[in-house]
Amino acid sequence: MSIRSVNPTTGDVFAEYPYMDSETIDQTLTRAWETYESWKQTDFDERTRLMHKAAHILRDRVEEYARLMVKEMGKPIEQARGEVRKCAWACEYFSDNAREFLQNEEMQSDGSRAFVRFDPLGPIFAVMPWNFPFWQVIRFAAPNLMAGNVGVLKHSHNVGGCAVALQELFEEAGFPEGAFQSIFLSNDMTDEVVGHTAIRGVTLTGSVGAGRAVAKLAGQNLKPTVLELGGSDPFIVLDDCNLDYTVEQAVRGRLINNGQSCIAAKRFIVEEGIYNDFVEKFRDALAGQTMGDPMDDATDLGPMARLDLRTTLHKQVQRSVDQGAKLVLGGEIPEREGFYYPATLVTECEYDMPVFDEETFGPVAAVTRVQDADEAIDVANHSHFGLGASVWTSTDRGVDLAARIEAGHVSVNGIVKSDPRLPFGGVKDSGYGRELSHHGIHEFVNKKTVWVK
Structure with a gap:
């Protein structure tokens, strides 16, 4: 063996x-x-x-x-x-x-x-x-x-x-x-x-x-x-954020390590007033990522680590779409050698859908809309995971909201990342x-x- x-x-x-x-x-x-x-x-x-x-x-x-x-x-x-x-x-x-x-x-x-x-x-x-x-x-x-x-x-x-x-x-x-x-x-x-x-x-x-x-x-x-x-980190987008910067960081936070990170942003919780703009910009930014040979410096998105992991991720997307989620981008296994999966965007997600309830370990972003910050916190905390979270809003407001989020690490206007100087872990x-x-x-x-x- x-x-x-x-x-x-x-x-x-x-x-x-x-x-x-x-x-x-x-x-x-x-x-x-x-x-x-x-x-x-x-x-x-x-x-x-x-x-x-x-x-x-x-x-x-x-x-x-x-x-x-x-x-x-x-x-x-x-x-x-x-x-x-x-x-x-x-x-x-x-x-x-x-x-x-x-x-x-x-x-x-x-x-x-x-x-x-x-x-x-x-x-x-x-x-x-x-x-x-x-x-x-x-x-x-x-x-x-x-x-x-x-x-x-x-x-x-x-x-x-x-x-x-x-x-x-x-x-x-x-x-x-x-x-x-x-x-x-x-x-x-x-x-x-x-x-x-x-x-x-x-x-x-x-x-x-x-x-x-x-x-x-x-x-x-x-x-x-x-x-x-595991983690299913919420990425809370409120209507007073810097939208272009937030979208740029949303792509980075979701696709880092080909989306295979416990602290990758996975559930994108967006306030109603900017929901459509966020989805449109996010889709365009994800579509612009280059999938290819990970040894090439120009590659943004490489293959998933194993075939079984890709199979599991694809089934999570398919089951979510069957339950009513909207597939906006990706979601198809490419016809090429290796374990590649494209950047995928799924919107109109609900609590019980696999892409929102389970950990998605790959380049799949799940988006849902909320009416205000209070609902955003409720949705963020409606998870059995509690590793990382991020909130995108004015600084003081973000610090206040961080106290209400059930996670071991909360970033305000930045993606979740580990740092030798800071404690790291979950609840x-x-x-x-x-x-x-x-x-x-x-x-x-x-x-x-x-x-x-």
């Missing part, structure tokens, strides 16, 4: 990575624990030096890593380059700030002194997705390695090459053997890893179903978890816990109280 790398531009298999057996997995996890025992005692100066080295390697190999991502999952090449640079930034950010984030916190008590230490927990098991195959991993690995933990990665089954490259990155940077390891295993062996005595925490980015399954396993083993799950079925910033680095540490008399 093995996982296979399939080029989504052509459908060709170009690499295979065999699954590990139980004995190899046990050896890998035992190595992780042994490495942790020494790594947790490594001082911050050394951790910082090594993490800066990793950032240097990432910047030095932008083109190599970007092309690997494009070949395995199809994102446009310039976006892939940006992902590698962002990974380097995150490594630099946590190497420069982890010492401050983890310094003792003095507290008041009845003793002569009391403080909280932030000590590492041990090996952290990460189950990561394919859509941002470097960034999703680095945003877990950089803070945890700086905190004194070590990482064990189970990457998605279609980006095995990225998993290997990431382990090699940390090894070349000088991290000790076992500080970061990639393992290849089937989903039904995940419980073996979660239950292993060496693993002290679990983080997962993926579907709601995968999150529930891993959270149940971790709960049975009393291990802390961070879950970043409701979009998961719990936070990654990035000082909030993220505190997820997998022992907040140890020390009381002194």
Whole structure:
């Protein structure tokens, strides 16, 4: 048994990575624990030096890593380059700030002194997705390695090459053997890893179903978890917005990564007064996007990552149209090799339609109209997801409305994006816990109280 790398531009298999057996997995996890025992005692100066080295390697190999991502999952090449640079930034950010984030916190008590230490927990098991195959991993690995933990990665089954490259990155940077390891295993062996005595925490980015399954396993083993799950982000357009700019950003927010992002704008909620103008401009802008070879700098929209994902997305569009939605643009599978799907616009959407109720992981935008801002908030919150949201209006009004939106991140007049300096995560079925910033680095540490008399 093995996982296979399939080029989504052509459908060709170009690499295979065999699954590990139980004995190899046990050896890998035992190595992780042994490495942790020494790594947790490594001082911050050394951790910082090594993490800066990793950032240097990432910047030095932008083109190599970007092309690997494009070949395995199809994102446009310039976006892939940006992902590698962002990974380097995150490594630099946590190497420069982890010492401050983890310094003792003095507290008041009845003793002569009391403080909280932030000590590492041990090996952290990460189950990561394919859509941002470097960034999703680095945003877990950089803070945890700086905190004194070590990482064990189970990457998605279609980006095995990225998993290997990431382990090699940390090894070349000088991290000790076992500080970061990639393992290849089937989903039904995940419980073996979660239950292993060496693993002290679990983080997962993926579907709601995968999150529930891993959270149940971790709960049975009393291990802390961070879950970043699906999203159906609302993009609220009010009549006092800058319409041309908003449409430009709507295209960017929906089509980033070929529309395959948890925090991509998916539900476009537009106030009645500008609804027709928005739909017309949005349609024209989407139609102007160039679909083609993701290795070509001129390409705006590449293929979807897998055939099954395209099939699922197309069925969501068809079912929604059958229920009364209006197909304004796209919605047809092109006759060409690879897993392409065109930019698609569906309007007059209702709550129960798949394109509005489910997560659409691809270049499909669903639009509905509302009478005013209050109705827009109600529609935005009428979802079992709560990852990101954006509102497009005057600044002060947008800040006031952000307080009423049920999401882990709300952007006012900007698309939702992750930033190493800001906490990232969701509520409701979009998961719990936070990654990035000082909030993220505190997820997998022992907040140890020390009381002194």
